[in-house]
Amino acid sequence: MISALDRRQFLRGAALAGGGAALSAWLPAWAQTISPGMRPTLPTVSGEDITLTIARQSMSIDGRQFRAIGVNGTVPAPLIRLREGQRVRLNVINQLEEDSSIHWHGLILPANMDGVPGVSFPGIKPGSNYLYQFSVVQSGTYWYHSHSGLQEQEGHYGPIIIDPAGADPVAYDREHVIVLADHSALSPQAIFRRLKVNPGHFNFQRQTLAGLLSGKDQPLKDRLDWGQMRMDPADISDVTGSTYTYLVNGHGPMDNWTALFTPGERVRLRVINASAMTTFNVRIPGLPLTIVQADGQNVVPVTVDEFQIGVAETYDVVVSPGDDKAYTLVGEAIDRSGMARATLAPRAGMAGEVPPLRKRPLADMKDMGMDMSSMPGMEGMDMSGGAMRGVDPTAEKNASARLATGAAAAMATMDNSAMAGMDHSGMDHGSMAGMDHGAMGADGQMAGMDHGGHAMGSMKMRDFSNAPQVKRDPSVQTISPMPVDRTGEPGQGLADVGHKVLVYRDLMALDRNPDVRAPSRSIDIHLTGNMERFMWSFDGEKMSDHHEPIPFIEGERVRVNLINDTMMGHPIHIHGHFFELVTGHGDHAPRKHTVIVQPGGKVTWDFTADAVGDWAFHCHLLYHMHAGMMRVVSVRPKGDAQ
DSSP states (O other): OOOHHHHHHHHHHHHHHHTTOOGGGTSOGGGOOOOTTOOOOOOOEESSEEEEEEEEEEEEETTEEEEEEEETTBSSOOOEEEETTOEEEEEEEEOSSSOBOOEEETOOOOGGGSOOBTTTBOOBOTTOEEEEEEEOOOOEEEEEEOOSTTGGGGTOEEEEEEEOSSOOSSOOSEEEEEEEEEEESSOHHHHHHHHHHOTTTTOOOOOOHHHHHHTSSOOHHHHHHHHHTTOOTTOOOSSOTTTEEEEETTBOTTTOEEEEOOTTOOEEEEEEEOOSSOOEEEEOTTSOEEEEEETTEEEEEEEESEEEEOTTOEEEEEEOOOSSSOEEEEEEETTSSOEEEEEEESSTTOOOOOOOOOOOOOOOTGGGTBOOTTSTTOTTOOTTTTOOOOOOGGGOOSGGGGOOOHHHHHHHTSOTTOOTTOOGGGOOTTOOTTOOGGGBOTTOOBTTOOOTTOOOOOOOTTOGGGSTTSOOSTTOOOOOSBOEEOTTSOOTTOTTSSSOBOOGGGOOBSSOOSOOOOOSEEEEEEEEEETTTTEEEETTBOTTSOOOOEEEETTOEEEEEEEEOSSSOEEEEETTOOEEEOSSOGGGOOEESEEEEOTTEEEEEEEEOOSOEEEEEEESSHHHHHHTOEEEEEEEOGGGOO
């Protein structure tokens, strides 16, 4: 049955088509929804010579017009399809009134082709062009985007597919590209100004008095403790569904972008997170997802029900829908403030049940870098504070909150806090044995904590002896006292969803790593910030500070330890290289170019500095990078080593 929403979509699409203003005017063919009145007109670009023109335009999302930056007249930009082993020349023309650029995210190429203004090339001036040319040495799913200012937020991004030179190890009958993104009616400059004035400006999911009284939020003692530390456990995302519309291939959740399948087919979904600030939790209720590729690299297939995809990551999944029905693809924002929504269907005009937004997560002690569950006498202790996670009804600022249909939607209206046999009022979640949070001073020292003689470092939340290389600066609000490897854990908010969630340790390279040497040295890099002032950096130094690049010598093998001293996850990306995650898989470690470092956690990876030149290294949360969480990595030729 076609819902009222879908009938409205049909009528709007037909009207637009009849008036010569169909949605195809803003969307490339691969991104156009399969709906009556929509007809594909724009081809995928491919070949050895490709021209891309950057210009301002408008785009239609859920029937509303928004300002945007497009490429070749489309948002997202055209799909670039290449083949491993070919040579490509990409002539990029800038018709903006400001400098622009294109970075080929995840592609291995010469430094001067990487597309980062001020690092690898000067940028593309208004009214001028730049010729990118390089050999294609890899295959897989990648993407491209602006590295100039905040243009990426305005729609300056698009997908890349590189077909392998030989047989593809992934068997599939049909494929669809899924580009996830976020878009706002506010300009990116306005968003950034609001974040600098008040970092919590977009957070409408804070704890409330009603949540306290109903038992849906933290108990009073825990709330007082967090308040004393001047930290908000509901601060999961800086920019939320209160201003964002979450997109699939340029379509809002009401647009219901639809991909077709024939029951029994193996369908490959190439999922790209091209958002500016949003980590998505992706699932298709009722349909298992087999992960076959991560960041363009083939992995041993692993079947899950859901995966978390950070900004700039890509995952290829294979699904096999056997029933003649519609399935809903859900890209739920990590803070549950909204969702991107699409449909897999055997015929146009169908729609599956849309699940309601799930309860928003709250940060816990582990997110503060205090993982004491592995300490003697504290095994199995719930460090979450025991809060029932709930959504403040006043927080439903995103239209996708009203999309839910079916039985799941009805159940979401129930008061889950009134669970039979569970008296939350009698639970003292703050009185963990030996731990007096009330004694925590202004410097974050947990003075009342008796660790039973367990040897450990200082438990101050800002003890620079735990990170001696970090700059002592107001931009560093916290130092994680006990950061731990969290690559074996589901992403933030996914620990209790009741089904299989992908973790990084599930990933195993399909082929043996190209370099299996042991690292010759190891370095620590701290992810630092002050969430109250919206200041972000590496080791307390932001990009605008005067400092030397992080140096490497051509060919050396280095172990990098990323330590997250903040209470927010960061997708960290290095240009020009892949790295191998140290997750226990030896010479089949998963190879990636971007990795989420969870709050209070650490990630270790090995990489070979095999690309000479200067390369960007940064958090891919756009406004974090813009605020300073970026450095330059310099790989020096062997002969230049001193």
